Amino acid sequence: MVIEVLLVEDDPSIALVIDAALVAEGANVTHVETLAERDRLLQRQRFNALVTDVMLPDGDGIETLGVVRTLCPEMPIVILSAQNTLDTAVRATDTGAFEYFPKPFDIDELARTVCQAAGSAGGGDALEDEDIVEDGLPLVGRSPAMQSVFRMITRVLRNDLTVLILGESGTGKELVAEAIHQLGNRRAGPFIAVNTAAIPAELIESELFGHEKGAFTGAVARHFGKFEQAAGGTLFLDEIGDMPMQAQTRLLRALQSGTIRRVGGQEDIRLDVRIVAATNKSLEPEIAAGRFREDLFYRLNVVPIHMPPLRERRDDIEVLARHFLQQAASEGLPRRQLTPAASRLLGEQAWPGNVRELKNFIYRLTLLAREDMIDVEVVVPLLRQAASAEPAPEGDPERSDIETAIVQWLESAQPASGTIYASALAALERPLFASILRQTAGNQLRAAQALGINRNTLRKRLSELALDPEEFARR
Template sequence: MTILLVEDDESIAIVITAALEAEGFSVVRCDSIVERDRLLATQEFSALVTDVMLTDGDGIETLGRVREMHPDLPVIVLSAQNTLDTAVRASDTGAFEYFPKPFDIDELVRTVRQAAGSQGASLGGGVDEGPGQGLPLVGRSASMQAVYRMITRVLRNDLTVLILGESGTGKELVAEAIHQLGHRQKGPFVAVNTAAIPADLIESELFGHEKGAFTGAVARHIGKFEQAAGGTLFLDEIGDMPMQAQTRLLRALQSGSIRRVGGRDEVSIDTRIVAATNKDLEPMIAAGQFREDLYYRLNVVPIHLPPLRERADDIAALARHFLALAATEGLPRRRLAPEAEAMLMRQPWRGNVRELRNFIYRLALLAREDVIDEAALEPMLASAARAEEQVDIPLDLNSAVERWLGEHNPPPGTVYDAALAAFERPLFNRILAVTGGNQLRAAQMLGINRNTLRKRLGELSIDPDSFLRRP
């Protein structure tokens, strides 16, 4: 089998050629689009391996001519640009695979072997409209390249996606990218923070309700599933969803239909589901706090977002990106000196990208010079560190309530129920853990009636059996 390699970097071309020839392939090399087209017009090849930036143009933009000559020729794209835009462009051309540089040569060889035997399969599933622009996914680190490649694999299908990552890593941005770049981009993108909705209202919010379904239901309400018809429903913080709502969600995913609260009719749903969580769901499954069958329904395509500490190489690019965004929002236009960028890269950023963004905006506002150097940056970082230490100091109950209200901002009319549930849930979990799930002893410790405890455990979707002590 003969492979056409289009690469203008001589050292990379030599390594790829040697690796492919060692596997029994015959390799024809060139370094330009003109020479590529001449060879394709006169010879047959089993696969094409091409760089993006070539001596006479863009290797992706000119792949249309390759498709005209050889519609079934598998194409593998190599690129040092390493952005989501490049990955999506490669997918939109029907490329068999996309490899950001630097890549694993053994993985490339395995992929070429698969491509040479596939004749026409592609990672994108077909050519579609061009990618959306301005998506705030920034980074060229190896870990972000893995994220980009996973995104390209789900753009042309409706597989359910579960985005995993710490708070502040940008899970909603990934969900928006999947929506905006995918075939449902003309439909609505509806985001729901399931942790911010009181347990007794979450089913109504997701599935809607009929007039008279409960006290206060004065009219029919269309839920988020129906609002997202034709588009994408993003379920954030899915790990905090109450058990009863998990059951309803599972049924909806299995049947492809929902029933409004208080309603009798089944309503077909036409929406893609993307869920996200900052929690490890598997221990929650073992503790009976999350349904295992729902987990496997959601975890069809997992996308793991790396914390910022694992992609330090992206920090300077992110900082420049946020400074540019700040300028578009009316803040002074600033620039970071190289030594200041290096200092930012050495910080831990426990709040991940969200923390970095907030810091950069504050820096743009308070800096006295247009070019921010190391001397100007150091006191700002020290001030941020002191503020972080203060946040970590144990709070009294009054401060904790004020902080919770500021972070969650529950809708009017739900503040008391939401705050009470937020207080009772960890309290009951702690007492049940102490009593090994014994509700009578737990009620005695709390000083409340056992029936009252049982009622609240049901309302909070807390399973006391999950606290039973086993040998």
């Protein structure tokens, strides 16, 4: 069977590529450039699938899909868009579109998807047409990495599947959780966020599951936990990788049974809540080390969403910077703009603190800049200040003079491969022993005690390093 596809695209070069890919898949493509041509064709001809851009010469391809649904209610629709925002992704999904492709897209994947859509009954799992898109969506970004995030978000809006958001600190994991709640079918309910790493281990069960009066010392009244507070809405469990093991067991039982029991209670309470969890840790090593339950991981990891670090979405830095400038102005700070050169400079930075660091920097820049137009000369000094105050990377030791010295030694000595460890030990031991011997006036017994090593070991190493303790005694 030949698949008849209607393509609505006003860019001839894009249309040509799509046409060729679909023909290679055995489809017959009819190409038009306007919505008016689309509607005239649909009134007199049947198509197996519609592929449409959003911004067209005579209107919005998404807003006008109501006409298409009236004329061809069962025809699957694939939407293309260069407006790569979460707003567009959600609008496309809410129309009941079979798939949404942000530009640039993989042309072969598009062709396969269109053919799959044409072969599906009724266009797949169409979503109800609801007007839920509002201004002020919490996520900003048009990079390919963020498009993957947006597409994953749209897939969980009409179900209650558990979501696990993974990513470094400052990437916006809580914003993803908020977007899932605000745009999903539980938006009328509460959004309750809890940082599981910030609650003392002895209180976390009470905070999550609640407690009955008299359950423990200080429990003077019944307390409703976060699960009950979030009833009908979304419970966001942040820093889940740091949750104490005992609480992990209780959480697993709650997810398995769909019920909770307050501390000191006898009654099982049926859950009515969507669970979204997040962590900046890689949970596989935590599982291997016995600090995180493997069965809980699989319960939480139903739909994983990976938040990319800012260094992997540099195309978004300028967009984010403009967004934060506008946000700062709305909060009472002066209204500023960045010159193109200043924007490029920001895009070249590493931003180890990710979006959170960029936001704080833009707010500081807005406050301290003297002119409405911010140029490179204003940005550079603040970048230097930020670099000097930058903490060591998370999970690494603090930067120190020793670390700097080692780097410099490696660059200057360039020890041969296979000898680096021995050479480094020798390079470190010699000045270390000399310093201690200088403090002890060459007394080897006191030096060995200070170093915490055996005197014979010290004597052997001094001989190998050609260090004479008598020289330090004379000094």
